[in-house]
Amino acid sequence: MKIAFPVAGSDLSAVLDARFGRAQRFLIVDSDNDTFELLENGSNVDASQGAGIQSAQLVIASGAKALVSSHCGPKAFKVFQVAGIPVLQAPVASIAQLLAKFKAGELEAMTGPDNAGHMG
Amino acid sequence: MKELVVLSGKGGTGKTSLTAAFATLAGRVVVADCDVDAANLHLLLAPILRDTGTFQGGKEAIIRTRDCTACGLCASLCRFGSVRESEGKFAISHCEGCGVCVEFCPQHAIDWVPAMTGTWMVSDCPTGRMAHAHLRPGAENSGKLAAFVRKLAKEQATETGSDLVLVDGPPGIGCPVIASLTGADAALIVTEPTPSGIHDMERILDLTRHFGVDTRVVINKFDINLEKTQRIRDLVSGRGLGWVGTLPYSPLFTQAQVEGKPIPLAFPDAEITERIRLIWKETKTWIER
Amino acid sequence: MKIAVASGKGGTGKTTFSVALVLANRDRARIVDCDVEEPNAHLFLGGPEPVVETVRASIPVVDGDLCTACGACVDFCQYNALALAGSGGLLVFPELCHDCGGCIRICPNNALTEGPVSRGTIETKIIGGDLELVTGRLEVGSPSAPTVIRAAIARAPLLERETTILDAPPGTACSFAACMLAADHCLLVTDPTPFGLHDLALAIEAIREMSKPFSVVINRSLGPDDLASVFCRDQGYAVAMRIAESREIAQACSQGKTLLDAIPGIGQDLRDLLDAILETRATEVSG
Numbered sequence: 001m002k003i004a005f006p007v008a009g010s011d012l013s014a015v016l017d018a019r020f021g022r023a024q025r026f027l028i029v030d031s032d033n034d035t036f037e038l039l040e041n042g043s044n045v046d047a048s049q050g051a052g053i054q055s056a057q058l059v060i061a062s063g064a065k066a067l068v069s070s071h072c073g074p075k076a077f078k079v080f081q082v083a084g085i086p087v088l089q090a091p092v093a094s095i096a097q098l099l100a101k102f103k104a105g106e107l108e109a110m111t112g113p114d115n116a117g118h119m120g
Numbered sequence: 121m122k123e124l125v126v127l128s129g130k131g132g133t134g135k136t137s138l139t140a141a142f143a144t145l146a147g148r149v150v151v152a153d154c155d156v157d158a159a160n161l162h163l164l165l166a167p168i169l170r171d172t173g174t175f176q177g178g179k180e181a182i183i184r185t186r187d188c189t190a191c192g193l194c195a196s197l198c199r200f201g202s203v204r205e206s207e208g209k210f211a212i213s214h215c216e217g218c219g220v221c222v223e224f225c226p227q228h229a230i231d232w233v234p235a236m237t238g239t240w241m242v243s244d245c246p247t248g249r250m251a252h253a254h255l256r257p258g259a260e261n262s263g264k265l266a267a268f269v270r271k272l273a274k275e276q277a278t279e280t281g282s283d284l285v286l287v288d289g290p291p292g293i294g295c296p297v298i299a300s301l302t303g304a305d306a307a308l309i310v311t312e313p314t315p316s317g318i319h320d321m322e323r324i325l326d327l328t329r330h331f332g333v334d335t336r337v338v339i340n341k342f343d344i345n346l347e348k349t350q351r352i353r354d355l356v357s358g359r360g361l362g363w364v365g366t367l368p369y370s371p372l373f374t375q376a377q378v379e380g381k382p383i384p385l386a387f388p389d390a391e392i393t394e395r396i397r398l399i400w401k402e403t404k405t406w407i408e409r
Numbered sequence: 410m411k412i413a414v415a416s417g418k419g420g421t422g423k424t425t426f427s428v429a430l431v432l433a434n435r436d437r438a439r440i441v442d443c444d445v446e447e448p449n450a451h452l453f454l455g456g457p458e459p460v461v462e463t464v465r466a467s468i469p470v471v472d473g474d475l476c477t478a479c480g481a482c483v484d485f486c487q488y489n490a491l492a493l494a495g496s497g498g499l500l501v502f503p504e505l506c507h508d509c510g511g512c513i514r515i516c517p518n519n520a521l522t523e524g525p526v527s528r529g530t531i532e533t534k535i536i537g538g539d540l541e542l543v544t545g546r547l548e549v550g551s552p553s554a555p556t557v558i559r560a561a562i563a564r565a566p567l568l569e570r571e572t573t574i575l576d577a578p579p580g581t582a583c584s585f586a587a588c589m590l591a592a593d594h595c596l597l598v599t600d601p602t603p604f605g606l607h608d609l610a611l612a613i614e615a616i617r618e619m620s621k622p623f624s625v626v627i628n629r630s631l632g633p634d635d636l637a638s639v640f641c642r643d644q645g646y647a648v649a650m651r652i653a654e655s656r657e658i659a660q661a662c663s664q665g666k667t668l669l670d671a672i673p674g675i676g677q678d679l680r681d682l683l684d685a686i687l688e689t690r691a692t693e694v695s696g
Contacts, residue, residue: 128419131419132418132419136604157417157611158419158580160604163603163604163607178487197514199508199509200509201559214587214590216509217487218488218511219487220509220510220511223485223515255581255582257581257612257615257618258581258615258619260582262580262582290580291420291446291579292419292444292554292578292580292584293549294446294552294554294584295552295554298550298552312663315449316424316447316449319447319452320447320449323446323447323549326549344659344660345663345664348663374602377604380603
């Protein structure tokens with residue numbers, strides 16, 4: 001199963017980026033064999049509005065079946081909710097650590113957005 | 121890092137003077153002037169420019185006259201009234217950048233070019249770094265420019281190890297206000313005891329509640345109308361918001377402007393400076409909670 | 410004839426002045442409050458309960474049966490107001506939508522139709538039987554201030570009046586421009602402070618770009634040699650009126666009184682002011 005992590009780094013030692021919509025890129029990890037690919041967040045980093053919405057679409061299109069994130073705004077959360085993809089809340093830690101937590105079933109799905117929307 | 125945005129709804133309540141005073145009292149702080157179409161903070165904080173650049177907030181449509189057959193489709197499609205006809209020729213001004221005319225022009229005679237929205241600046245002030253901007257007069261996308269100024273300020277705070285960003289917001293409740301407010305840690309509303317002050321404060325309190333930002337209120341010139349000051353206190357406590365700060369009417373607000381300094385620097389021993397210091401202390405305790 | 414009353418800086422007394430101007434000329438002027446983010450003229454004019462109309466805009470509504478999730482609309486939208494949510498289909502975010510209508514036209518499957526959304530209200534009333542006030546009011550949280558401003562200005566007048574006074578939004582951004590583009594003359598209200606002067610210069614820059622005639626009203630004036638007066642004299646800008654700084658006037662206004670209550674004789678000055686603008690206009694048009 002593929003899982004998406006917002007990161008600033010580029011491998012499993014990278015640390016989770018606390019910003020979802022404005023993360024540099026996403027690490028899409030296959031939890032079955034620990035392989036990963038990188039997905040650049042491109043122009044969304046500087047988008048003036050709707051960065052979270054665009055990033056959510058990017059993650060969904062990558063085939064990921066879950067997102068691991070520290071935070072998620074209301075609009076991005078809605079996109080994931082409608083797509084049926086859970087947002088698993090996690091502290092800022094290395095992706096390798098978070099992957100282990102995920103496999104141990106220690107990451108819980110958020111039931112709603114946890115911060116106010118950003119227009120900017 | 122904490123981000124405090126100072127707003128007012130109504131203009132002219134002393135928001136910028138108070139922000140500048142807070143910056144002086146806070147010591148190491150980064151300030152962001154998000155009132156990008158009528159920026160004033162630089163008149164008080166003596167900035168020395170470090171870096172500047174142009175800001176392109178989106179795209180705008182421009183008709184290539186030589187390829188235009190004057191069919192008028194763009195004018196009928198534009199929902200913003202931006203396409204104008206004069207003596208059989210069509211031209212676009214104050215484009216909202218939606219791209220509809222560009223896409224549907226049957227002659228493909230409309231160019232889609234980056235719009236110059238304004239200029240951004242990062243400066244050094246005695247209080248620390250400042251991010252500010254100048255909107256091209258009448259330009260669209262003031263909200264985008266305000267958001268960009270905030271982003272610059274946060275970068276500067278990270279770079280200089282500041283743990284506070286003070287945002288001087290624009291008046292009103294529209295795009296640039298929303299761009300200055302969303303995702304901030306706290307909002308301080310500066311109002312005054314007048315019919316407009318109260319009306320506008322209620323609208324801005326609706327907005328901060330809408331975006332879920334923790335909010336407090338300061339009443340400037342509280343002594344020009346004690347009855348309305350009480351009315352503001354009642355409204356604020358009715359909304360379940362805590363402590364309200366008060367400042368008396370003081371001509372030193374304008375005199376400090378004339379000297380081009382924040383009030384605590386221009387008049388360190390004045391009573392108004394002492395009052396502002398107390399309000400800053402309360403505010404600091406509140407946002408650091 | 411539309412006269413916009415504007416100011417770069419907020420809080421210079423723009424609304425106080427607009428209200429006095431229309432009250433003194435109520436037999437020949439009406440007023441439209443275009444400061445839709447924070448409309449205040451009604452607070453000073455009072456009058457009966459207004460007739461309220463909704464300013465509607467069109468946002469896309471998705472027909473799930475026709476939508477193939479091709480993404481053409483998502484790619485087109487400049488405001489990120491549309492999103493594809495995997496198997497969940499297409500989502501619309503009305504608060505980001507600028508109502509341009511592009512997505513509806515671009516959809517190859519005709520899966521989008523126009524649905525109404527409220528962006529604000531237009532409140533109309535007649536005060537004392539002869540004074541028309543139109544108030545534009547932006548819905549809290551909506552980004553579409555210019556839409557509401559244009560709707561307020563376009564509202565068909567109830568009373569036939571030679572002049573419409575537009576109480577403009579502060580600043581020099583798109584809301585200000587939306588109001589100013591409709592005006593024939595602009596009165597810029599400033600105060601003689603460094604902030605006021607700085608923002609007056611910005612507003613003049615914006616107005617000159619639109620080639621609109623303007624004159625300056627100096628509120629809280631400290632006399633013919635205050636900062637604003639000297640600036641206008643040096644630059645050759647016409648000063649239409651000066652209102653003296655006075656704590657009594659400030660207090661009267663804080664109680665909801667108007668300049669006509671606070672300053673004896675100002676009514677005639679405000680009639681002369683309108684005469685002068687109308688006269689200049691007539692010369693410009695015929696000349």
